[in-house]
Amino acid sequence: MSKPKIYIDGQEGTTGLQIRQRLSSRYDIELLTIDEEKRKDTEARKALLNEADIVFLCLPDKAAREAVRLIENDHTRVIDASTAHRTVNGWAYGLPELCRYPVEVIGKAMRVANPGCHATGFLAAAAPLVSLHILPPDYPLTCYSLTGYSGGGRKMIAEYEGEEKGKELYAPRIYGTDLHHKHLAEMTKYAGLDMPPIFCPIVDDYYCGMATTIMFYNKYLRGQPTAEEIALILSAYYAGQKLISVTYGRENPMLSANRLAGTDRLELVVCGHEDQTIVTALFDNLGKGASGAAVQNMNLMLGLDEITGLNL
Structure with a gap:
C-alpha cells in the first residue's frame, strides 16, 4: 500500500519549518518537496498541490486562497494554517478537543482550518x-x-x-x-x-x-x-x-x-x-498553537493516532 503524500506549501516560514520538522523523521508518509528555485513558481506548486493527498498551507491569507484555487482534483485535502478559512462554511475548524466526534468532523473533512x-x-x-x-x-x-x-x-x-x-x-x-x-x-x-x-x-x-x-x-x-x-x-x-x-x-x-x-x-x-x-x-x-495542531489534524485525517509524531 502506498504511503500518503504530504506537501507543505510555504515550508520556509516558521510554521512550515516546524511542521516539516515533525514530519521529517516519519516513515508512514511521503513528504513531497519543491526545488528551492521553484518555490514561487505557480506551475511547479500547482503540480505538487494536485499530487499530494494532504497539503499544508503555511501562507499569507491571500496566497492561501489562491493555493486552494490551484487544486483541480477531488482527492487533495487541505489544512490551512492561515486566517483565510477559519470561519468559512465548508471548512472544519481544527480544534479536535471541541468536537464530540473529531474522527467524523475533522477525520473526514476535505478542508480543515487550523486555529489561531x-x-x-x-x-x-x-x-x-x-x-x-x-x-x-x-x-x-x-x-x-x-x-x-x-x-x-x-x-x-x-x-x-x-x-x-x-x-x-x-x-x-x-x-x-x-x-x-x-x-x-x-x-x-x-x-x-x-x-x-x-x-x-x-x-x-x-x-x-x-x-x-x-x-x-x-x-x-x-x-x-x-x-x-x-x-x-x-x-x-x-x-x-x-x-x-x-x-x-x-x-x-x-x-x-x-x-x-x-x-x-x-x-x-x-x-x-x-x-x-x-x-x-x-x-x-508553535506547538498546539500552530504546527503541532496542524500535524494532529493531519493524523486524524489519515486515520492515525492523533498524537503520532508529536512532542508530549
Whole structure:
C-alpha cells in the first residue's frame, strides 16, 4: 500500500519549518518537496498541490486562497494554517478537543482550518463553559494572552534576535490596541458568544510559549461555582484527552508563559476563589498553537493516532 503524500506549501516560514520538522523523521508518509528555485513558481506548486493527498498551507491569507484555487482534483485535502478559512462554511475548524466526534468532523473533512494560536488558548478555556451553559454567551469576557516573539514570524524573530536590538524589545509589548485582532472572529464563533471578548495580546522577549487567560466573576455564572469547582468541570470535560489537561492552581502562585515550550500539548490552570476565577491556557504557540495542531489534524485525517509524531 502506498504511503500518503504530504506537501507543505510555504515550508520556509516558521510554521512550515516546524511542521516539516515533525514530519521529517516519519516513515508512514511521503513528504513531497519543491526545488528551492521553484518555490514561487505557480506551475511547479500547482503540480505538487494536485499530487499530494494532504497539503499544508503555511501562507499569507491571500496566497492561501489562491493555493486552494490551484487544486483541480477531488482527492487533495487541505489544512490551512492561515486566517483565510477559519470561519468559512465548508471548512472544519481544527480544534479536535471541541468536537464530540473529531474522527467524523475533522477525520473526514476535505478542508480543515487550523486555529489561531491565541484563539486556541481562549477557546480551550471558554468554549466548554459556554457549551455546558455555565458561562452565559452574553458575558462581557476579557482575555489577555502573553506570547513569545516567534509567533510574529521571521521579521519579528529577526528584530528580537538582531545585534542592534532596541531597548523596547526587552519588555513586554501590548499590541492589537485597536481591539480588532484577526483572531476575534473565530474566538467569538467557536466559543458560542454573542459578542467578541475584549482581547489584549502581549509579546515578550522569549522565543516561544503562551499564557492565554480569561477571567470572570463567579456570581454571574450558572450555579455560581467556585474556582475549584470550575477546575473539576473542565477536568471532566477534557477527561481522556491526550493533549489537553486541567489543573487547579492552588499550588502555582506564579505561572510561566513558556512552561510548555517545546511541546504540542496544552494545560489549563484554574486559579481563584469562591467569588472570582481565572483560567489560563499554557502551551507553545508553535506547538498546539500552530504546527503541532496542524500535524494532529493531519493524523486524524489519515486515520492515525492523533498524537503520532508529536512532542508530549
